[in-house]
Amino acid sequence: MKTKVLVVEDDKLVSYEIKTILDKNGFDVNICDSYACCIKNLDTFKPELILLDIDLDKKYEGIQIGSYLNSKADIPFIYITGYTDIETLKRIQTTKPVGYLSKPFREIDIINNIELALYNKKASQDDVTNPEEQQEESKYSKPIKRALEYIDTNINQEIKTDELIRVSGWSKFHFIREFAKEVGMTPYQYIFDEKMKLASSKLKNTYQTVKEIAFDLGYTSNSSFTNAFVKHSGLSPSNFRKKYCR
Template sequence: MKTKILIVEDDKIVSFEIQSILNQNGFDSTICESYNCCIKNLDTFKPELILLDIDLSKKYEGIQIGSYLNSKSRIPFIYITGYTDTETLKRIQTTKPVAYLSKPFREIDVIGNIELALYNKKASFDDIGNYEVEEESKYSKPIKRALEYIDTNINQEIKTDELIRVSGWSKFHFIREFGKEVGKTPYQYVLDEKMKLASSKLKNTYQTVKEIAFDIGYTSNSSFTNAFVKHSGISPSSFRKKYCR
């Protein structure tokens, strides 16, 4: 079976050039142009590696995806960038990519970095295999379904009733078991995950607070700010000033 690689790039000339290189070297690939498309394809295409442009339609949108992958997934990713300035490289490093390719790139560089990333991924998975088995047994299947739903839909409003439906349990049983297995209520878990993602965006992107609010499922800037202050004890703007000097 061919190794699946997701190309996240909104420049059609570049994305088709990369896809042609991958096809010629025996990989299975598909192309995405946005954050939402990428997140969707994590479940539908199930890539083993992601090639990720750092800009896309919004400046540094690729770094937002990198932040998400770093916190929510073990899929390795390689940044594609035309930037080599210190500030950009610093932001790239915080999201822990396995490598980065500078434009213009050569076929040998693309394939060499991919092969190294896939080799390191296999070695890493071999090392933590026993740990993953332990993690798999940590949650019951209904709770795992709810947690996977949260991860996939973290950029939308997530209601407890929908988590109950996904789990297949009754409301009382789901809330009781969720608290027992996860250690917090569904509402608190969702809030914590949204705030983690918001914090990462504030640190690693140039998105405005309003853009971040809408990106993680809040309908207004004020409701997001109030939630962030309640959760972190500091406003989003103050958080950014404190950690992004």
């Protein structure tokens, strides 16, 4: 059965171009051009993934849809955008997309982003039903589980220890001590390692630029991301990609 992809785009030329690419690559595609049409298709078409333009009707309506999907539906979505300014990127991160495509885009970028998103969704579903994974999680107390879940869902943003403390419900001293005891490292180190693991995966498996990956992970500049990645791997992001993606 073909994977269902909903394209939400009010530029007919762009939506037709995307549909042509997806048809050629074996996807079942439907097109919408508004908030109302998209919400209706969640029930009628039942998409497995959504490609979502940010600037529908010139009103950032796409971000409203993203917020709805993030809170009400378990459907991964990828933003389509002509904007690459920091403020817009920060704004879309709060809705937790699985990625974004900058116009103009290449066919290979569309397909790779979709395949990665679908793979990650399947992997997360497998984790839920995996008895070994459930047994592994059982070693954590509920407050630490809540903190780890918060980190996982907000990995593309700056995560502050004070927010983890609030989520856990413990005092600062108790939380930091128990986190290190149960997880084996400090909250800062755990967040850093998780961001670098995701960065490594993106560098190996996607055609996203280093700048795009940096913003996806909540870094405000290429240099801060590059310095962090060098600290983690001993290689710059571009050299890491050259070494492992030949």
